Amino acid sequence: MVGIGADGWAGLPEPARAELTACDVLFGSARQLDLVPLDLPKHPWPSPLLPALEELLSGHEGRRFGVLASGDPLLSGIGTTLVKRFGDVRIVPAVSSxxxxxxxxxxxxxxxxxxxxxxxxxxxxxxxxxxxxxxxxxxxxxxxxxxxxxxxxxxxxxxxxxxxxxxxxxxxxxxxxxxxxxxxxxxxxxxxxxxxxxxxCSGIGLSTMPGLPDETFEHDGQLTKRDLRASALARLGPVPGQLLWDVGAGAGSVAIEWSRAHPRNRAIAVERDSERAARIGRNAERLGVPDLRVVTGAAPEALEGLPAPDAVFLGGGLSALDVCREALRPGGRLVAHAVTLESEQVLADAYRQHGGELVRLAVEHAAPLGRFTGWTPARTVTQWSYQK
Ligand SMILES: C[S@@+](CC[C@H](N)C(=O)[O-])C[C@H]1O[C@@H](n2cnc3c(N)ncnc32)[C@H](O)[C@@H]1O
Missing domain, CATH: 3.30.950.10 (Tetrapyrrole methylase, C-terminal domain)
Known part of the structure; x- marks a missing residue:
């Protein structure tokens, strides 16, 4: 695989030219193939390329393939796909854009x-x-x-x-x-x-540390509030490249903060209500993580077939608790929140059976009380966290 710049053949160093000259067949975009003055069978990539790739390359077994790419083939390029497919690919890069x-x-x-x-x-x-x-x-x-x-x-x-x-x-x-x-x-x-x-850049940035203000998210009240969200994410422990399931995602704030913590992080938000699911998509786009996947459907059924998670957050209903704990990869973390006596009981049982950490979080905000200021308590939340 040889990277070629906008200056074409003239700009290629001798070793890159020698690699191409020794090939039996050449692949590349029509524009790139035109840049190479070699008398070899040339196969321009079709569009879209990926679905056609296997068929294109089959039938050439045992021959030396040359593939042309722009600049550094491993920068947002075809090189990544071919290395995944063939493993051993010799790459001669040019200077990237x-x-x-x-x-x-x-x-x-x-x-x-x-x-x-x-x-x-x-x-x-x-x-x-x-x-x-x-x-x-x-x-x-x-x-x-x-x-x-x-x-x-x-x-x-x-x-x-x-x-x-x-x-x-x-x-x-x-x-x-x-x-x-x-x-x-x-x-x-x-x-x-x-x-x-x-x-x-000139402007005021937004932290990539979990616990953004609640107003950062568009929501209908179904939002894990700031202090509880920060606590949950501290225990979910975003590690670069890992996958989170946010089950019963509401406004998607936990999945979004997980994704913002590192560019390689991935998240799937599962939400039954289609209006809320659409809102999660809008929040994700606005906060710079448009690749967040939203699955509209009810857990546990909607979880079937999803890639195994490194972390799971259950912000409301606990009907999928066992399924989620089982789905976790080794070392994976689970955090579940409960506000009713019934769901608190489910978490107490899980704690007794599997260990982990059981915590009660009571947050109070100062607010006007007549001419004075008093504490306004939010609903106390029971949090169970567990590492597999
Ligand atoms: C699929 S990426 C390939 C990048 C390429 N592998 C490299 O090393 O530069 C294609 C994008 O790279 C940028 N790009 C590639 N060659 C460029 C050039 N000669 N001038 C400006 N931008 C270029 C453009 O943003 C283009 O849309």
Whole structure:
């Protein structure tokens, strides 16, 4: 697998050319194959590529395949798919668009966060926004810069500087502007589809630590409140790359805070009420974790066939408690909240049978009491937490 830049064959070093010359057959996009002046059978990728991949590659057993990719094949590229499929792939990378973009801007690798929205929801960018942060976004197409400018403006980052870098390593063009005034100043029709967007962030960020204010979420009252949420997430213990089930997710706040804790975290929110399920999707998108999966349905039936979780939160009903505990992967954590005597009994039984930690959480908020201030207690919650 050979990475090729916008400068084509001329820009390829000798070892990369030698690899391609020794191949029996070449795969790549039609544009990339045109860049290679070799007389070999050439197979352009169809669109969509993934469903056709197996059939394309079969029938060539025992031959040396060459695959062309842009820049670094393992940066948001076909390389990742092929390594998963074949295991042993020799990769000769070229300079990536990210490296070229950083070179044009003078941004170091250490202080630059990279977000790919290639074929993905642009709201993924939100999670990376912080005052002074430098973010590079791999665009989907020509519409991405305007979509990012709008998103930044909505999230209070309208003063951020935006730079669009087109055709890096080829016929380069650079457009500078500010997010808030982007759409009035830049004609979206002339943006090149091959571009990277650099954001020099200016705005007030949102913590990635659990326990965001309740008003951060759109909700109908069915929300695990801030102090209880922080307590639950402390025990769920988000570890990078792990999967959480939020069962009876309400507004989705636990699944969202789990997902925000690390970009590789994954979560599935299960919610019976379709209106609430739609609200979870809106909250997830607004708070920068649009990949959160929402399953509309009642537990335990709706849990069938889901990938095994590393952590489970049960915020209300406990009918799925046993199923969830059994589904947990080894080392997995479960946290369940109860407010009724009946559900508290279920947790007391679970504690007796399986151990763990049983806690009662009573939170009181200071509020006006006539001319004075008094404590207003919230409903006391019983919390059972357990590690498998
Ligand atoms: C699927 S990713 C592939 C990235 C590639 N593997 C690399 O190393 O640059 C495609 C995205 O990378 C960015 N990109 C790739 N080549 C570029 C170039 N020459 N100029 C600007 N952006 C480029 C664009 O954002 C494009 O949508």
């Amino acid at each position: 990210v490296t070229l973009a950083r070179a044009r801007l003078g941004w170091s690798a250490e202080e630059t966060e990279v977000v790919s929205v290639v074929g993905r929801n642009v709201h993924r960018v939100t999670r990376a926004l912080a005052p002074g942060a430098r973010v590079l976004v791999l665009s989907s197409d020509a519409s991405t810069p305007a979509a990012i400018a709008e998103l930044l403006t909505q999230r209070g980052f309208g003063e951020s500087k935006l730079t669009v870098l087109e055709q890096l390593g080829g016929a380069e063009r650079r457009v500078d502007g500010v997010a808030r005034t982007w759409s009035t100043n830049v004609d979206a029709r002339i943006v090149d589809p091959l571009n990277v967007v650099a954001i020099d």
